[in-house]
Amino acid sequence: MSQPLAGRRVLVTRAARQASKLSEELRAHGAIPVEVPVLEIVPPESYDALDDALRHLDRYDWLIFSSSNVLQEVCARSARFSVNPARAEGLKIAAVGNATAEMARHFGFHIDVVPDTYVAEALVTAMSDSVKDKRILLPRAAVARDVIPDTLREHGAVVDVVDAYCNVLPEDAPEKLRRALEQGIDAATFTSSSSVTHLKEAAEKAGIAFPFVNVPAISIGPITSQTLRAHGWEPAAEAQPHDIPGLIAATVEAFA
Numbered sequence: 001m002s003q004p005l006a007g008r009r010v011l012v013t014r015a016a017r018q019a020s021k022l023s024e025e026l027r028a029h030g031a032i033p034v035e036v037p038v039l040e041i042v043p044p045e046s047y048d049a050l051d052d053a054l055r056h057l058d059r060y061d062w063l064i065f066s067s068s069n070v071l072q073e074v075c076a077r078s079a080r081f082s083v084n085p086a087r088a089e090g091l092k093i094a095a096v097g098n099a100t101a102e103m104a105r106h107f108g109f110h111i112d113v114v115p116d117t118y119v120a121e122a123l124v125t126a127m128s129d130s131v132k133d134k135r136i137l138l139p140r141a142a143v144a145r146d147v148i149p150d151t152l153r154e155h156g157a158v159v160d161v162v163d164a165y166c167n168v169l170p171e172d173a174p175e176k177l178r179r180a181l182e183q184g185i186d187a188a189t190f191t192s193s194s195s196v197t198h199l200k201e202a203a204e205k206a207g208i209a210f211p212f213v214n215v216p217a218i219s220i221g222p223i224t225s226q227t228l229r230a231h232g233w234e235p236a237a238e239a240q241p242h243d244i245p246g247l248i249a250a251t252v253e254a255f256a
Contacts, residue, residue, distance in 0.1 A: 003030025004252045011180060011188040011215075013195040015039040015069075016170075022189065025248045034185055036176045038198035041069055044142050044163035047077060053137050053162050054078050057088040060160075061134040062127070065095045066148065067192075068103050070139050073164040075107055084108075094127055098243055117221065117242060123148060124155050132156035139164040145193065145223070167194045174206035181208060187236070187254060188212065189247055191220045193227035200231055218251045 008031045012022050016037040023033035044050075054077055057063070063085065065071045078085050085091070086108040094113040095101035101114045115122040124131060135158045138149055142163040149159040177199070190196050203210040211217065211228075216236030219225040220243070225235045237254040239246030 005255065006030035008032065008186040008255065009034050009184060010251060011036060011185045013038045013189065013199050014191050015041055022191070022244055022247065025244060026251070029248060029252065031251070034180045034183075036173060036180050036199075036202070037170055038173050038177075038202050039167050039192075039194055040170045042166050042168050044166050046163070049162040050074075050077055050139055050164055051081070053139070053160060054083055054085060055081065057083070057085055057091055057137070059135060060088075060091060060137045062092045062094060062131070062136040062157075063088075064123075064136060064138045064148070065093065065100050065104055065109075066138070066140050067096065068100050069141070070164050071095075071100060071104055071107065074139055077164075086110075092130075094123065096123060098241070121151060124151055134158070135160070137162070141194070142166045147223070167198070169198050169201050173198070173202040177202045177208065178206045181212065185212070185215055187216045187218055187251060189218045189220075189251060190224050190228065191244075191247065193224050196224060196227045196231060196233075216254050218247060218254055220247050 005026065010026050010031045010033055012033045012035045014022060014037065023035060026033045074085060092112040093109050095104050095111050096115060098114060101111045104111055113126045115126040131152055133156055136152060138159055138161050140161065149161050152159050200210045211233035217228050217233050219228055219235040219238045221239060225238050228235050237250035239250045
Protein backbone atom coordinates (compact mmCIF):
# COMPACT_ATOMS: atom_id res chain seq x y z
CA MET A 1 0.00 0.00 0.00
CA SER A 2 1.36 3.43 -0.99
CA GLN A 3 2.11 5.80 1.89
CA PRO A 4 2.43 9.27 0.34
CA LEU A 5 3.38 10.90 3.65
CA ALA A 6 5.96 8.29 4.68
CA GLY A 7 8.31 9.68 7.31
CA ARG A 8 6.84 13.19 7.22
CA ARG A 9 6.54 14.81 10.63
CA VAL A 10 3.22 16.69 10.67
CA LEU A 11 2.20 19.10 13.41
CA VAL A 12 -1.27 18.47 14.87
CA THR A 13 -2.62 21.51 16.73
CA ARG A 14 -6.08 20.23 17.73
CA ALA A 15 -7.25 20.04 21.33
CA ALA A 16 -5.97 16.91 23.06
CA ARG A 17 -9.44 15.33 23.21
CA GLN A 18 -9.89 15.79 19.45
CA ALA A 19 -6.43 15.02 18.09
CA SER A 20 -6.68 11.24 17.82
CA LYS A 21 -8.73 11.04 14.60
CA LEU A 22 -6.40 13.31 12.66
CA SER A 23 -3.31 11.60 14.08
CA GLU A 24 -4.66 8.15 13.18
CA GLU A 25 -5.35 9.23 9.62
CA LEU A 26 -1.87 10.71 9.30
CA ARG A 27 -0.30 7.48 10.54
CA ALA A 28 -2.36 5.51 8.04
CA HIS A 29 -0.70 7.55 5.30
CA GLY A 30 2.78 6.98 6.73
CA ALA A 31 3.21 10.32 8.49
CA ILE A 32 4.49 10.87 12.02
CA PRO A 33 1.93 13.05 13.85
CA VAL A 34 3.51 15.55 16.23
CA GLU A 35 0.79 16.53 18.68
CA VAL A 36 1.11 20.00 20.20
CA PRO A 37 -2.41 20.86 21.41
CA VAL A 38 -2.82 24.63 21.39
CA LEU A 39 -6.49 24.59 22.37
CA GLU A 40 -8.01 23.57 25.67
CA ILE A 41 -11.77 23.59 26.19
CA VAL A 42 -12.77 25.21 29.50
CA PRO A 43 -16.09 26.53 30.85
CA PRO A 44 -17.13 30.08 29.94
CA GLU A 45 -17.24 32.80 32.60
CA SER A 46 -20.92 31.99 33.03
CA TYR A 47 -23.36 29.40 31.70
CA ASP A 48 -26.34 31.61 32.58
CA ALA A 49 -27.17 32.74 29.03
CA LEU A 50 -26.80 29.25 27.57
CA ASP A 51 -28.85 27.64 30.34
CA ASP A 52 -31.62 30.20 29.99
CA ALA A 53 -31.78 29.66 26.22
CA LEU A 54 -31.89 25.88 26.59
CA ARG A 55 -34.69 26.11 29.15
CA HIS A 56 -36.71 28.23 26.72
CA LEU A 57 -36.11 26.61 23.35
CA ASP A 58 -39.71 27.38 22.41
CA ARG A 59 -38.49 30.94 21.74
CA TYR A 60 -36.40 29.75 18.81
CA ASP A 61 -36.97 28.65 15.23
CA TRP A 62 -33.39 27.47 14.63
CA LEU A 63 -30.49 26.08 16.64
CA ILE A 64 -27.06 26.13 14.98
CA PHE A 65 -24.29 23.71 15.93
CA SER A 66 -21.14 25.34 14.57
CA SER A 67 -18.83 22.60 15.90
CA SER A 68 -18.78 19.31 17.76
CA ASN A 69 -17.55 21.19 20.85
CA VAL A 70 -20.72 23.30 20.86
CA LEU A 71 -22.87 20.20 20.42
CA GLN A 72 -21.24 18.43 23.36
CA GLU A 73 -21.60 21.45 25.64
CA VAL A 74 -25.27 21.95 24.70
CA CYS A 75 -26.07 18.31 25.41
CA ALA A 76 -24.15 18.35 28.70
CA ARG A 77 -25.85 21.51 29.97
CA SER A 78 -29.30 20.31 28.84
CA ALA A 79 -28.88 17.07 30.77
CA ARG A 80 -28.33 19.03 33.99
CA PHE A 81 -31.94 20.18 34.02
CA SER A 82 -33.56 17.33 32.11
CA VAL A 83 -34.09 19.15 28.82
CA ASN A 84 -33.72 17.27 25.55
CA PRO A 85 -33.20 19.82 22.76
CA ALA A 86 -33.39 17.02 20.19
CA ARG A 87 -37.11 16.77 21.00
CA ALA A 88 -37.90 20.48 21.01
CA GLU A 89 -41.06 20.91 18.96
CA GLY A 90 -40.75 23.09 15.87
CA LEU A 91 -37.02 23.68 16.32
CA LYS A 92 -34.91 23.29 13.16
CA ILE A 93 -31.26 22.31 13.41
CA ALA A 94 -28.33 23.46 11.27
CA ALA A 95 -24.95 21.77 11.66
CA VAL A 96 -21.74 23.18 10.23
CA GLY A 97 -19.63 20.35 8.85
CA ASN A 98 -20.39 16.70 8.16
CA ALA A 99 -18.61 15.52 11.31
CA THR A 100 -20.74 17.82 13.49
CA ALA A 101 -23.90 16.68 11.70
CA GLU A 102 -22.99 13.02 12.16
CA MET A 103 -22.37 13.51 15.88
CA ALA A 104 -25.63 15.42 16.24
CA ARG A 105 -27.56 12.56 14.64
CA HIS A 106 -25.86 10.21 17.11
CA PHE A 107 -27.31 12.37 19.90
CA GLY A 108 -30.78 12.02 18.40
CA PHE A 109 -31.06 15.29 16.46
CA HIS A 110 -32.77 15.54 13.09
CA ILE A 111 -30.51 17.75 10.99
CA ASP A 112 -32.35 20.06 8.61
CA VAL A 113 -29.35 21.85 7.07
CA VAL A 114 -25.65 21.13 6.50
CA PRO A 115 -23.99 23.85 4.36
CA ASP A 116 -21.66 22.80 1.55
CA THR A 117 -18.78 24.86 2.91
CA TYR A 118 -17.80 26.36 6.24
CA VAL A 119 -18.45 29.99 5.36
CA ALA A 120 -21.23 32.24 6.63
CA GLU A 121 -22.85 32.82 3.24
CA ALA A 122 -23.01 29.08 2.59
CA LEU A 123 -24.87 28.59 5.86
CA VAL A 124 -27.37 31.33 5.03
CA THR A 125 -27.83 29.94 1.52
CA ALA A 126 -28.42 26.45 2.89
CA MET A 127 -30.99 27.79 5.34
CA SER A 128 -32.52 29.65 2.34
CA ASP A 129 -35.17 32.29 2.92
CA SER A 130 -36.29 30.64 6.14
CA VAL A 131 -34.08 32.87 8.33
CA LYS A 132 -35.97 36.10 7.68
CA ASP A 133 -37.82 37.19 10.82
CA LYS A 134 -36.78 33.95 12.54
CA ARG A 135 -35.12 33.75 15.94
CA ILE A 136 -31.91 31.74 15.94
CA LEU A 137 -29.87 30.36 18.84
CA LEU A 138 -26.13 30.28 18.17
CA PRO A 139 -24.08 28.79 21.03
CA ARG A 140 -20.35 29.06 20.38
CA ALA A 141 -16.92 29.66 21.84
CA ALA A 142 -16.48 32.90 23.75
CA VAL A 143 -14.68 35.59 21.72
CA ALA A 144 -15.46 33.84 18.42
CA ARG A 145 -15.68 35.56 15.05
CA ASP A 146 -18.94 37.43 14.34
CA VAL A 147 -19.23 36.50 10.65
CA ILE A 148 -22.09 33.99 11.00
CA PRO A 149 -24.36 36.03 13.32
CA ASP A 150 -23.69 39.23 11.39
CA THR A 151 -24.53 37.58 8.06
CA LEU A 152 -27.71 36.03 9.45
CA ARG A 153 -28.81 39.39 10.83
CA GLU A 154 -28.21 40.99 7.43
CA HIS A 155 -30.74 38.49 6.07
CA GLY A 156 -33.37 39.50 8.60
CA ALA A 157 -32.82 36.98 11.39
CA VAL A 158 -32.83 37.70 15.12
CA VAL A 159 -29.74 35.92 16.48
CA ASP A 160 -29.00 35.17 20.14
CA VAL A 161 -25.30 34.42 20.57
CA VAL A 162 -24.42 32.66 23.83
CA ASP A 163 -21.13 31.38 25.20
CA ALA A 164 -20.89 27.58 25.43
CA TYR A 165 -17.18 27.27 26.25
CA CYS A 166 -13.83 29.04 26.05
CA ASN A 167 -10.73 28.10 24.08
CA VAL A 168 -7.53 28.73 26.04
CA LEU A 169 -3.87 27.97 25.41
CA PRO A 170 -2.61 25.01 27.47
CA GLU A 171 0.23 25.96 29.82
CA ASP A 172 2.58 23.35 28.38
CA ALA A 173 2.00 24.31 24.72
CA PRO A 174 5.04 26.63 24.35
CA GLU A 175 7.46 24.00 25.69
CA LYS A 176 5.89 21.22 23.61
CA LEU A 177 6.17 23.43 20.53
CA ARG A 178 9.81 24.21 21.23
CA ARG A 179 10.66 20.51 21.51
CA ALA A 180 8.69 19.67 18.35
CA LEU A 181 10.52 22.29 16.28
CA GLU A 182 13.90 21.21 17.64
CA GLN A 183 13.18 17.72 16.26
CA GLY A 184 11.84 19.23 13.04
CA ILE A 185 8.43 19.29 11.40
CA ASP A 186 7.60 19.01 7.71
CA ALA A 187 4.12 20.55 7.78
CA ALA A 188 1.60 22.10 10.16
CA THR A 189 -2.14 21.35 10.05
CA PHE A 190 -4.84 23.77 11.18
CA THR A 191 -8.47 22.85 11.86
CA SER A 192 -9.75 26.28 12.93
CA SER A 193 -8.86 29.95 13.12
CA SER A 194 -8.31 29.49 16.86
CA SER A 195 -5.63 26.89 16.19
CA VAL A 196 -3.76 29.50 14.15
CA THR A 197 -3.97 32.32 16.69
CA HIS A 198 -3.17 30.03 19.62
CA LEU A 199 -0.17 28.51 17.85
CA LYS A 200 1.11 32.03 17.22
CA GLU A 201 0.66 32.80 20.93
CA ALA A 202 2.52 29.61 21.89
CA ALA A 203 5.35 30.50 19.50
CA GLU A 204 5.64 34.02 20.93
CA LYS A 205 5.79 32.66 24.48
CA ALA A 206 8.49 30.19 23.41
CA GLY A 207 10.50 32.91 21.64
CA ILE A 208 9.95 31.30 18.22
CA ALA A 209 9.45 33.30 15.02
CA PHE A 210 5.98 32.90 13.48
CA PRO A 211 5.18 31.73 10.85
CA PHE A 212 7.69 28.90 10.83
CA VAL A 213 10.30 29.09 8.07
CA ASN A 214 10.00 26.49 5.31
CA VAL A 215 7.04 24.74 6.98
CA PRO A 216 3.95 24.46 4.75
CA ALA A 217 0.63 25.24 6.43
CA ILE A 218 -2.34 23.00 5.61
CA SER A 219 -5.75 24.61 6.24
CA ILE A 220 -9.10 22.90 6.78
CA GLY A 221 -11.11 25.65 5.07
CA PRO A 222 -11.43 29.24 3.82
CA ILE A 223 -11.94 30.90 7.21
CA THR A 224 -8.84 29.21 8.63
CA SER A 225 -6.94 30.15 5.46
CA GLN A 226 -7.95 33.79 5.90
CA THR A 227 -6.60 33.75 9.44
CA LEU A 228 -3.32 32.18 8.29
CA ARG A 229 -2.91 34.87 5.63
CA ALA A 230 -3.70 37.59 8.18
CA HIS A 231 -0.68 36.33 10.14
CA GLY A 232 1.58 36.19 7.10
CA TRP A 233 1.37 32.45 6.40
CA GLU A 234 0.07 31.54 2.95
CA PRO A 235 -1.52 28.07 3.05
CA ALA A 236 0.21 25.49 0.91
CA ALA A 237 -3.09 23.63 0.53
CA GLU A 238 -6.70 23.87 1.68
CA ALA A 239 -9.00 20.95 2.45
CA GLN A 240 -11.85 20.21 0.08
CA PRO A 241 -14.21 19.14 1.55
CA HIS A 242 -13.54 21.01 4.79
CA ASP A 243 -13.17 18.05 7.11
CA ILE A 244 -10.49 15.64 8.38
CA PRO A 245 -10.41 13.44 5.25
CA GLY A 246 -10.16 16.61 3.19
CA LEU A 247 -7.34 17.87 5.40
CA ILE A 248 -5.44 14.60 4.90
CA ALA A 249 -5.92 14.85 1.13
CA ALA A 250 -4.67 18.45 1.21
CA THR A 251 -1.59 17.38 3.18
CA VAL A 252 -0.85 14.70 0.58
CA GLU A 253 -1.34 17.31 -2.15
CA ALA A 254 1.13 19.67 -0.49
CA PHE A 255 3.87 17.04 -0.80
CA ALA A 256 2.92 15.80 -4.25
